[in-house]
Amino acid sequence: MSTDAGSTRTTGAEPTDLKFAYWVPNVSGGLVVSDIEQRTDWGYAYNRDLARTAEANGFEYALSQVRYAASYGAAQQHESTSFSLALLLATERLKVIAAVHPGLWHPGVLAKFIITADHLSGGRAAVNVVSGWLKQEFTNFGEPWLDHDERYRRTAEFIQVLRGLWTEQDFELLGDFYRIHDFTLQPPPVDVPGRPHPEIFFGGNSTAARATAGRHADWYFSNGKDYDGFTEQHQEVSAHAAATGRDVRFGLNGFMIVRDSEKEAREVLREIVAKAHKPAVEGFRDAVTQAGKATRDGKGMWADSTFEDLIQYNDGFRTQLIGTPEQVAERMVEYKKRGVDLFLLGYLHFQEEIEQFGSAVLPLVREIEAEEARVA
Numbered sequence: 284m285s286t287d288a289g290s291t292r293t294t295g296a297e298p299t300d301l302k303f304a305y306w307v308p309n310v311s312g313g314l315v316v317s318d319i320e321q322r323t324d325w326g327y328a329y330n331r332d333l334a335r336t337a338e339a340n341g342f343e344y345a346l347s348q349v350r351y352a353a354s355y356g357a358a359q360q361h362e363s364t365s366f367s368l369a370l371l372l373a374t375e376r377l378k379v380i381a382a383v384h385p386g387l388w389h390p391g392v393l394a395k396f397i398i399t400a401d402h403l404s405g406g407r408a409a410v411n412v413v414s415g416w417l418k419q420e421f422t423n424f425g426e427p428w429l430d431h432d433e434r435y436r437r438t439a440e441f442i443q444v445l446r447g448l449w450t451e452q453d454f455e456l457l458g459d460f461y462r463i464h465d466f467t468l469q470p471p472p473v474d475v476p477g478r479p480h481p482e483i484f485f486g487g488n489s490t491a492a493r494a495t496a497g498r499h500a501d502w503y504f505s506n507g508k509d510y511d512g513f514t515e516q517h518q519e520v521s522a523h524a525a526a527t528g529r530d531v532r533f534g535l536n537g538f539m540i541v542r543d544s545e546k547e548a549r550e551v552l553r554e555i556v557a558k559a560h561k562p563a564v565e566g567f568r569d570a571v572t573q574a575g576k577a578t579r580d581g582k583g584m585w586a587d588s589t590f591e592d593l594i595q596y597n598d599g600f601r602t603q604l605i606g607t608p609e610q611v612a613e614r615m616v617e618y619k620k621r622g623v624d625l626f627l628l629g630y631l632h633f634q635e636e637i638e639q640f641g642s643a644v645l646p647l648v649r650e651i652e653a654e655e656a657r658v659a
């Protein structure tokens with residue numbers, strides 16, 4: 284594909300157009316826990332080339348995962364903040380979001396790290412604050428594993444520290460988890476029009492997560508959901524945001540399988556499920572009971588996931604981005620009507636399917652968006 288076509292697609296977007304992010308495959312094993320062939324690689328050279336391909340094919344963001352220990356397929360892992368910085372340095376426009384855990388980072392140290400990454404990249408650094416599910420990552424490091432809702436209280440303070448240190452001088456915070464006294468970070472983040480500080484994404488699905496995201500995050504990431512499941516979260520998080528006079532934007536996870544016919548695409552999903560690595564999927568199911576399921580109302584990520592859902596860590600099949608380019612593009616715009624601002628996408632064969640997205644799906648999405656805007 285020509286670079287010109289790619290950059291037109293990237294920069295030609297209207298401010299209200301859907302945005303796209305991809306999961307950086309910085310842990311081994313791919314995005315599905317299955318023995319189906321996955322043409323991907325967790326190493327740097329592959330990821331550097333992938334990031335460049337992604338920014339030439341309409342992707343505005345990349346999301347690096349955080350995992351410190353092997354778990355259910357992720358036998359090898361590259362650390363998220365350093366890997367994100369490497370990708371920022373290898374690209375020109377891509378914004379790279381590093382996933383981070385409160386409890387394992389001091390927010391002041393992270394705030395400083397991200398400002399440096401922001402300066403090295405011309406204002407393209409971002410974070411995804413995640414509250415964790417893999418208990419051993421904390422306890423084996425000798426850190427306490429807080430009760431579910433306490434983790435989110437800590438996350439709320441963590442975000443307040445990040446935002447405070449990124450926007451204020453002589454910042455003070457006397458919290459239950461963090462204490463910051465008279466602190467000014469110099470330099471401040473890069474001055475990017477319309478962006479007061481590096482963007483703060485947030486991943487979590489439980490009742491506590493929704494309240495925390497609504498009150499504190501810039502972006503809420505939803506696990507894979509059907510239309511109604513997404514709408515329910517959108518309404519709840521938006522209500523929390525409105526109650527505090529804020530605006531939150533929404534990203535939705537989806538595992539994309541685009542083939543020439545719907546039948547072929549469905550056959551790929553069938554093969555993923557047929558070749559699922561059962562012991563790993565079952566082990567994952569046990570581990571994630573630490574998430575929303577552990578709360579009083581039992582709501583949250585993975586709380587009602589089926590075996591098939593869990594083969595993709597983030598319920599990505601539920602979004603049903605599976606079919607022909609036309610079907611998938613139409614479905615994406617339907618989600619947009621329900622409040623999705625950004626799709627977070629995963630693939631079996633990242634490099635080739637990201638190129639396919641840019642050439643076959645994205646132009647259709649833009650056409651449908653333009654048509655919708657015309658008739659509105």
Ligand SMILES: Cc1cc2nc3c(=O)[nH]c(=O)nc-3n(C[C@H](O)[C@H](O)[C@H](O)COP(=O)(O)O)c2cc1C
Binds near residue numbers: 413414491584585
């Ligand atoms: C889009 C997205 C990305 C996530 N990325 C990570 C990650 O990289 N590492 C991690 O440990 N957890 C990650 N999580 C999981 C969260 O840490 C958390 O355990 C999960 O969202 C459960 O939330 P709940 O208890 O609020 O339902 C992610 C969640 C979402 C929605």
